[in-house]
Amino acid sequence: MSKLRFEVITAAFGRKAVDVSAANERPSKYYAQKVFNREKMFKYLPGDVYKKLIDVIDEGIPMDISIADSVAEGMKRWAIENGATHYTHWFHPLTETTAEKHDAFIEHDGKGGVIEEFKGKLLMQQEPDASSFPNGGIRSTFEARGYSAWDPTSPAFLMGDTLCVPTVFISYTGEALDYKAPLLKALRAVDKAATDVCRFFDKNVKKVTTYLGWEQEYFLVDEGMLLARPDILLTGRTLMGHDSAKNQQLEDHYFGSIPERVAAFMKDLEIEAMKLGIPTKTCHNEAAPNQFELAPIYEECNLAVDHNMLIMAIMKDVARRHGFRVLLHEKPFKGVNGSGKHNNWSLGTDTGVLLMAPGKTDKDNLRFITFVVNTLAAIYRHNGLLKASIMSAANSHRLGAAEAPPAIISSFLGSHLSSILDHLETTDDVVRILSKRELRLNIPQIPELMIDNTDRNRTSPFAFTGNRFEFRAVGAEANCASAMIALNTAMAEQLVIFKQEVDALIDSGVTKEDALVQVIRKYIKYSKPIRFDGNGYSEEWRKEAEQRGLDCEASAPIVFDRYLDKESIAMFRNMDVMTETELRARNEIKWEMYTKKIQIEARVLGDLALNHIVPTATKYQSSLLDNIIKMEQVLGKEEGDRASQENIETVKQIAVSVSEIRRLVNEMVERRKVANRITEEREKAVAYHDTVAPMLESIRVHIDKLELIVDNELWTLPKYRELLFII
Numbered sequence: 001m002s003k004l005r006f007e008v009i010t011a012a013f014g015r016k017a018v019d020v021s022a023a024n025e026r027p028s029k030y031y032a033q034k035v036f037n038r039e040k041m042f043k044y045l046p047g048d049v050y051k052k053l054i055d056v057i058d059e060g061i062p063m064d065i066s067i068a069d070s071v072a073e074g075m076k077r078w079a080i081e082n083g084a085t086h087y088t089h090w091f092h093p094l095t096e097t098t099a100e101k102h103d104a105f106i107e108h109d110g111k112g113g114v115i116e117e118f119k120g121k122l123l124m125q126q127e128p129d130a131s132s133f134p135n136g137g138i139r140s141t142f143e144a145r146g147y148s149a150w151d152p153t154s155p156a157f158l159m160g161d162t163l164c165v166p167t168v169f170i171s172y173t174g175e176a177l178d179y180k181a182p183l184l185k186a187l188r189a190v191d192k193a194a195t196d197v198c199r200f201f202d203k204n205v206k207k208v209t210t211y212l213g214w215e216q217e218y219f220l221v222d223e224g225m226l227l228a229r230p231d232i233l234l235t236g237r238t239l240m241g242h243d244s245a246k247n248q249q250l251e252d253h254y255f256g257s258i259p260e261r262v263a264a265f266m267k268d269l270e271i272e273a274m275k276l277g278i279p280t281k282t283c284h285n286e287a288a289p290n291q292f293e294l295a296p297i298y299e300e301c302n303l304a305v306d307h308n309m310l311i312m313a314i315m316k317d318v319a320r321r322h323g324f325r326v327l328l329h330e331k332p333f334k335g336v337n338g339s340g341k342h343n344n345w346s347l348g349t350d351t352g353v354l355l356m357a358p359g360k361t362d363k364d365n366l367r368f369i370t371f372v373v374n375t376l377a378a379i380y381r382h383n384g385l386l387k388a389s390i391m392s393a394a395n396s397h398r399l400g401a402a403e404a405p406p407a408i409i410s411s412f413l414g415s416h417l418s419s420i421l422d423h424l425e426t427t428d429d430v431v432r433i434l435s436k437r438e439l440r441l442n443i444p445q446i447p448e449l450m451i452d453n454t455d456r457n458r459t460s461p462f463a464f465t466g467n468r469f470e471f472r473a474v475g476a477e478a479n480c481a482s483a484m485i486a487l488n489t490a491m492a493e494q495l496v497i498f499k500q501e502v503d504a505l506i507d508s509g510v511t512k513e514d515a516l517v518q519v520i521r522k523y524i525k526y527s528k529p530i531r532f533d534g535n536g537y538s539e540e541w542r543k544e545a546e547q548r549g550l551d552c553e554a555s556a557p558i559v560f561d562r563y564l565d566k567e568s569i570a571m572f573r574n575m576d577v578m579t580e581t582e583l584r585a586r587n588e589i590k591w592e593m594y595t596k597k598i599q600i601e602a603r604v605l606g607d608l609a610l611n612h613i614v615p616t617a618t619k620y621q622s623s624l625l626d627n628i629i630k631m632e633q634v635l636g637k638e639e640g641d642r643a644s645q646e647n648i649e650t651v652k653q654i655a656v657s658v659s660e661i662r663r664l665v666n667e668m669v670e671r672r673k674v675a676n677r678i679t680e681e682r683e684k685a686v687a688y689h690d691t692v693a694p695m696l697e698s699i700r701v702h703i704d705k706l707e708l709i710v711d712n713e714l715w716t717l718p719k720y721r722e723l724l725f726i727i
């Protein structure tokens with residue numbers, strides 16, 4: 001190992017994991033300590049204000065401006081008592097991170113001093129100077145204003161000395177410039193549509209809540225080593241690096257014992273998360289070396305999305321305190337598993353029923369089948385769009401790359417549920433109404449055990465797992481909202497159609513139960529192509545999926561087109577989630593981001609190739625040449641040459657690789673120039689995908705060859721075996 005590399009590594013190892021004072025306390029003591037939750041609202045707000053605010057949160061009643069000052073005052077008092085000096089509107093712009101602009105609570109008191117102040121107006125709405133957030137052309141520069149507006153359904157929280165108020169972010173003309181605004185609309189749409197369908201089974205249902213339980217995968221790398229790898233530092237992934245002789249083939253990392261230093265990090269992270277009201281539950285090793293996972297208990301979807309954005313932010317901070325850097329990139333290392341973020345998704349009623357869970361009675365089970373089948377129909381109709389909702393430059397390294405979910409959306413139900421649907425599809429006498437108007441399904445009783453008993457299929461991008469569906473194709477770095485907007489809107493649309501069809505049959509004199517079963521049967525047939533229980537990685541599946549008419553496109557910029565299909569535009573418009581203008585603007589951003597990501601990677605690789613790899617390889621080559629000449633001098637030409645045969649070969653190999661690297665880097669620069677001249681964002685992204693991105697791979701091949709032959713002492717960049725195994 002080179003001296004430089006050795007020094008950075010040992011420097012990082014010198015650090016001690018921080019002492020965790022809360023470590024000996026019970027989580028229930030500090031849980032939600034930093035959240036302005038109901039308990040604090042009750043304590044800090046006047047009784048009538050508290051009641052009104054709870055109505056806003058629970059019933060979706062519009063916010064009464066008259067209570068805003070009072071809420072702001074209570075919030076400020078609580079925040080200041082807990083050490084806050086600043087406040088910020090916290091929102092999710094379309095950059096996949098969160099944004100905040102901190103303002104101090106102070107105002108002039110008119111007597112030459114200052115007072116701490118936080119008015120309702122500032123809580124409700126602000127106008128961040130937002131011209132540098134992506135907007136896809138919605139805001140022309142002279143109208144660069146964007147508004148952030150309070151989302152009372154996600155509680156305010158404290159980060160360091162700052163009170164953070166979750167907000168939506170919209171343009172001057174009302175279009176959403178963030179993820180939260182359309183998410184809230186999608187959740188409202190699915191609430192309404194699902195409530196209507198629930199009433200076929202239970203008239204008491206008034207509200208349906210969407211639940212999300214995410215599982216966050218990530219890698220940890222020693223900070224010292226990461227700092228010596230400019231590619232990871234600047235792009236989040238390794239652009240070069242030969243496979244380590246050992247990686248995950250022994251399958252010894254998954255669920256293995258957690259290294260002490262990592263355990264200290266996890267403990268610290270868990271405490272921070274708990275204080276912010278994030279109910280973290282599971283931490284374990286993942287499949288790849290130095291890969292880990294964190295999952296909380298599932299929560300209401302909007303809150304869960306906020307919590308995931310928060311956890312990604314605090315993970316980065318906590319990791320640095322422990323001398324680590326956390327990598328959320330979907331594919332930081334070639335040859336080992338990438339990172340995803342499984343989105344466990346379900347719907348539940350205000351009467352306490354999980355709609356995707358089987359029940360005890362036939363009626364419960366008909367309701368269960370109704371929601372499962374409607375889910376299948378929704379994801380079948382919009383399978384291309386769902387893929388678009390999780391696609392990104394980074395995630396395209398996972399999708400279809402023979403490891404994580406393939407770039408084809410399909411759904412795994414397991415043999416039991418599949419056979420029930422098959423039965424319902426083909427059997428005519430499934431429903432009989434007995435004299436007591438009792439419903440009978442002529443299907444085997446669905447065992448309650450099924451909840452924990454569903455077979456596992458790790459290759460499926462959208463698997464049924466007992467009482468929920470698990471959308472596994474979501475990327476580790478992504479904002480879950482993107483997937484949740486598409487999925488919930490598609491579900492809302494399908495449930496609306498379903499209800500209309502059932503109602504029409506009832507109106508024509510068919511009994512409710514018969515009508516339900518008839519329409520369910522129709523959608524079992526309709527959605528059949530999306531059901532696939534086999535191996536999603538296999539080549540046969542690709543061929544079959546194509547025959548079934550599923551979307552098999554894998555090129556990210558083209559996958560984004562699915563947002564602009566007329567079915568997608570109609571769906572988002574009819575469900576009142578996004579307008580065509582918003583969709584078009586978002587796509588502009590997606591294409592632009594794609595281009596920029598590849599552009600940055602190309603620049604970084606070009607630089608490193610020319611100023612790290614080529615000089616290092618040339619230096620080693622010179623030392624070999626020196627040796628060859630000296631051998632000749634000492635042993636004479638003939639014997640010297642014989643003895644130096646292998647070194648001469650190596651010298652030639654280096655010469656070939658070095659000149660190839662130079663040629664390819666030049667070509668990549670030329671291709672970038674051509675692509676950069678394209679003015680249309682979509683075409684530019686396609687050009688980057690088709691012409692620039694493949695160059696990254698071809699250059700890397702030569703670099704990785706050199707890494708194997710150049711003297712380890714000279715190689716400046718930490719290698720996979722160090723990045724992945726030293727911790």
Ligand code: ADP
Binds near residue numbers: 214215296345346354
């Ligand atoms: P696995 O890794 O086997 O898929 P985990 O236990 O790691 O399972 O994660 C399961 C996730 O699913 C957790 O976040 C859990 O809270 C969530 N979950 C469980 N039930 C539901 C549900 N009905 N709706 C949404 N999420 C759920």
Ligand code: MG
Binds near residue numbers: 470
């Ligand atoms: Mg899972």
